[in-house]
Amino acid sequence: MPELPEVEVTRRSFADRIALARITALHMGKPLRWPLGVEPASLVGRQVVGVRRRGKYLLLDLDTGLLLLHLGMSGSLNFAPTQPEPGPHDHMDLVTDRGVLRLHDPRRFGAVVWASSEFAPEAQKLLGHLGVEPLDGQFDPDAFAQALKKRQAAIKQVLLAGDVVVGVGNIYASEALFMAGIRPTTPACRISRPRAARLHAAIVQVLSRAVQQGGSSLKDFVNAEGRTGYFQLEAAVYGRAAAPCRVCSTPIRSMLQGQRTTFYCPTCQKP
Numbered sequence: 001m002p003e004l005p006e007v008e009v010t011r012r013s014f015a016d017r018i019a020l021a022r023i024t025a026l027h028m029g030k031p032l033r034w035p036l037g038v039e040p041a042s043l044v045g046r047q048v049v050g051v052r053r054r055g056k057y058l059l060l061d062l063d064t065g066l067l068l069l070h071l072g073m074s075g076s077l078n079f080a081p082t083q084p085e086p087g088p089h090d091h092m093d094l095v096t097d098r099g100v101l102r103l104h105d106p107r108r109f110g111a112v113v114w115a116s117s118e119f120a121p122e123a124q125k126l127l128g129h130l131g132v133e134p135l136d137g138q139f140d141p142d143a144f145a146q147a148l149k150k151r152q153a154a155i156k157q158v159l160l161a162g163d164v165v166v167g168v169g170n171i172y173a174s175e176a177l178f179m180a181g182i183r184p185t186t187p188a189c190r191i192s193r194p195r196a197a198r199l200h201a202a203i204v205q206v207l208s209r210a211v212q213q214g215g216s217s218l219k220d221f222v223n224a225e226g227r228t229g230y231f232q233l234e235a236a237v238y239g240r241a242a243a244p245c246r247v248c249s250t251p252i253r254s255m256l257q258g259q260r261t262t263f264y265c266p267t268c269q270k271p
């Protein structure tokens, strides 16, 4: 599943090239997770002002309104001067005078949604509950520590919920908790301030590093320029069940937590 770093890498791969492009057509394929919410033809002639990211949503700002794009479980975006004929898994072509932005999404959990503004109900329904962004100045260690004090759920579940801090998915939550030495099952409210500060730093570090490296968790993730990311080659715990911990050599354990697999080192990570 594309996580925040993959979405950010995707954004960077085409944001500059699509800026100021004029939309000449929008072709939608099979139904996605949510309907577009507008007649595709009504977007013809609009200009793309820029591309922002909020959580795992890409916000394609137009001169009037915006398109919210989500990659779902298996989506990828590719922006190219021209595209071959759409295949069975290509469900959106946004045709502009600078190239064609194509959504490829075999499982169709992705979405392309029109909103008249970021603050309109149709956008707020998707963006309104999101926590702070981990990679900009709003993510504050003290506020993070205080937010954790109010939650009784396991820390990993709290991270995945995305309402304290957004975009820390399964892989990066496992990695950040390892880096901070915190067992994924520890109740969030029992994490002391110094440990919360370590976790805060670990989240920022693991996500920034993944973005820098072209971030990938998904085997078939390809960014909009067609290059695959390689974060998974460096994972400390994720996907390494029974392999020796890179720090202490204890075999890494895996367990199911809220139907997602969690990986941790029973020695390095304390409850």
Ligand SMILES: [Zn+2]
Pocket (backbone or CB within 6 Å): 245, 246, 247, 248, 249, 250, 265, 266, 267, 268, 269
């Ligand atoms: Zn260890």
